[in-house]
Amino acid sequence: MSCSPAELSDLTSLSTVLDRLSDPRRVRGRRYRLGSLLALCLLAVLGGATTLAGIARFAIDSTPEVRKRIGLDRLPRATTLGRLLSRVDGDALDDAVGAWLARHSRDPVETGPPELVGLAVGGKAVRGSRDGGKTAIHLLAAVLHENQTVISQRQIAVKSNEIPAFAPLLERLDLRGHVITADAMHTQTDHAEQISAQGAIAAKENAVFLGPPGTGKTHLATGLAVRACLMAHSHSFPCKAKKPLGDHFRGAFLVHRTWSGMVPPAGFEPATPA
Structure with a gap:
């Protein structure tokens, strides 16, 4: 080597x-x-x-x-x-390696304002871990969109699912400036509160969800809008963009929050694509 x-x-x-x-x-x-x-x-x-x-x-x-x-x-x-x-301790080892990878995945010389960072949360069965009647090992990971680097990982307990592993997966990460994408099963109130507390949806900006049909864009966008209602912020209800946004933005859903006052009585307003 x-x-x-x-x-x-x-x-x-x-x-x-x-x-x-x-x-x-x-x-x-x-x-x-x-x-x-x-x-x-x-x-x-x-x-x-x-x-x-x-x-x-x-x-x-x-x-x-x-x-x-x-x-x-x-x-x-x-x-x-x-x-x-x-x-x-497998979780401690995952955290240490994930932190090291996250550090080395950043550009040491950044130019211009910091951009939003895409972070995907998803689970996969480990290849080759199924042995006879033994169930395959299932892992939930947080992966950076740009370079496919796993910066956090948790093993799913036997006879459980990904939902209980979501909180410990992200709890040690600084999510400020990050856009989180996940399957529809993670559109949980507790999950929204957690990533909000960690800064992922605190920015007063547009949130853009990209991906093919069936990846949970509508669920996530609706969840953010409902959360904004509950927090008494003015916002726009998510809807499909009406004008072309380029090949990489087809099927995107936008949530724009003006943060200029209280939610109107109806609670929702039509979104205007940026």
Whole structure:
């Protein structure tokens, strides 16, 4: 495995971030840094490893420079990796990796005013996780629209669904300046209150929902309008744009809130496309 100098520097920061996690191992007998082992596992999986033996083999095949950068001064056995991964807090690991990815997904040199950031919330079954009669592992993730980077992730409990996992998925994220897109099942009052409290729908701007039919645009737009009514803000009821907005904006729904006074008695006004 070979990396550029910039990529090697990123590996150093990744292992340092993972070192801050709570270590489930006993202090006595520790022979490896926590961050080094977890960084090795992440790199190995990205490199195609699917088993503990594959991760151990990846460590052997890695260049000395890569091992040095992640702080791995000796080669771990597969059993060592297995014991660690069975005890580590999966949610804490997801949060740490998500925060690291979010940091490295931003443009370090921004020009002009900050733009709205699209964040998609959706769930998928993990490929290859179904084993005989065992149910496949289902994950709910928050993914940046621009570069498809997962910045937060939660495992769905067995015999449950995505709704209870929505709050813990987003609770640690700063949602100011973000537009959240999700399936229709997430048009819940509690979810609207949460993302509102975290700043996602506090901006006095138009909210534009993009996507093919059946992705929940109408539900989300209606939910925002109803929420504005309940908060006694003047607004416009969502409706389909009447004039072309370009190929990327076809089927978009707009919600415009003027915030200039109380909601009129009727509660709704026809929306005027921007």
